[in-house]
Amino acid sequence: MKQNILIVAEEFEPHTDILLGYLRSLGHNPIRLHTADFPLNASVEINFDGQYWHGYLQTKKRRIFLEEIRSIWWRRPGAYVVSSELPQDQKRFVREELDHALKGVWYSLDCYWMSFPPSIRLASNKPRQLKQAAELGLRVPQTLITMDPDQAQAFFEACNESIIYKTLVNPQPNSDVPKSIYATPITKDHMTFFEQVRTTPCLFQEYIPKQVELRVTVIGDEVFTAEIHSQENERTKYDWRHYEVPTRIQKHTLPVDIAEKCIHLTKNYGLNFSTSDLILTPEGEYVFLETNPNGQWLWVEEAVPELKMKEALAECLIRGANG
Missing domain, CATH: 3.30.1490.20 (ATP-grasp fold, A domain)
Structure with a gap:
């Protein structure tokens, strides 16, 4: 029976900590997998018996049977840590063999992904993002x-x-x-x-003048949008990511057609999650800038608690399907 929720993330990752706690509060027992534990403190086994494919991931705490994984949140995998005693060429060999074995696991699993690693990599390419967005009818600079x-x-x-x-x-x-x-x-x-x-x-x-900047987060089939009032401070005029500058953030409601295009852009990449940056111009036009297929959302929810992204993400992982 597929019942396990697997979260692949670094050891210290705030989004993962928050979601793990929330899932546990709902009575679920999600599993956190730290890929940096491989191969010194974790191992993999895959078995083909001529007809069926099965196997497990072994950590210090538990054995995770592959056929029991319902959904995976590919949050922030860490780099493999191999023995420091190995020569450099052997370290490279171990990492490559391990990477191929684990990719064999990820690419063969029949489960719900948020999101599938190859899709994340493809969606990370900025030139292709602009082309895809324009083809969907979004204005791009x-x-x-x-x-x-x-x-x-x-x-x-x-x-x-x-x-x-x-x-x-x-x-x-x-x-x-x-x-x-x-x-x-x-x-x-x-x-x-x-x-x-x-x-x-x-x-x-x-350069496109801004009324506000928008962070659009797609989770499953839902869209959560926050407007960032970056033009209220000269230091955030061109880039709101000057986190040391207090910036007003509030909920924004996208026009239906813009929201649908953001969902379609996400789905076209085979993703179930994305964060996109848009501009709302002084004339009221929406302009697409870029997408992060595995971006941060916690800071948005903390600034605008009514955008319940944690709940939406958890629901998708629990169901093993988009909500």
Whole structure:
């Protein structure tokens, strides 16, 4: 019988802590799996007997039978930690073998996912997000991704010298790059910057004036939207993620067609969860910026308790289906 709810997350992850507590308060016994426990403190076994596929994941606390997993929340898996005594080439071999074995588990499970890892990876690509959103009828900013300084200069001039620079990916933890690189307005003072465009692809977008910014969270078949009053402070004008600046946040009701397009964008990627950033312009037009297929939602619910995302997420995992 499929009864287990599995949450794959790092050891210290606030969203997971909150949801585990809530599920337990409802009488459920969700399982937290920390992938960094593999292979030193956890193991995997898969058995094909010629007809049936079965197996288990073994941790220090319990054995998780694969055929009993009803739903999985793929929250924040940690990197595998292998023995420090192994030579570097053997460490790489162990990680690759372990990764293939566990992917064999994940890719073979017949259960509900929030969300399936390959779908999360595909949906993380920003250029494809913009293309998909535009095809669904959402307005997206004029965008240029280039390594040509002349093209960057021409785009700057075509957008009335009002553009922003954004990274294509978020820097990984423990890298030499700052963890957060904010959306940066480009002005005439940055003209020498365009020469650096030759070193790597750079993403530029037209700057779009904002009335408010919107965080749209899709959970199953439900949409939860918060409006972020970023224009009330100069430091959050271009990027509201300056968390040290107090910013007013409240509930927002999307037009039905915009909400449906956000759901369709999520479903088109095979996701059951996503967080998207949109702009509401002073003229009342909605503009899509980007999607995070595994984004944070707890800070929104804490700021706007009436957006009951924890309950919606738990309901999907309990049912093993979208609500």
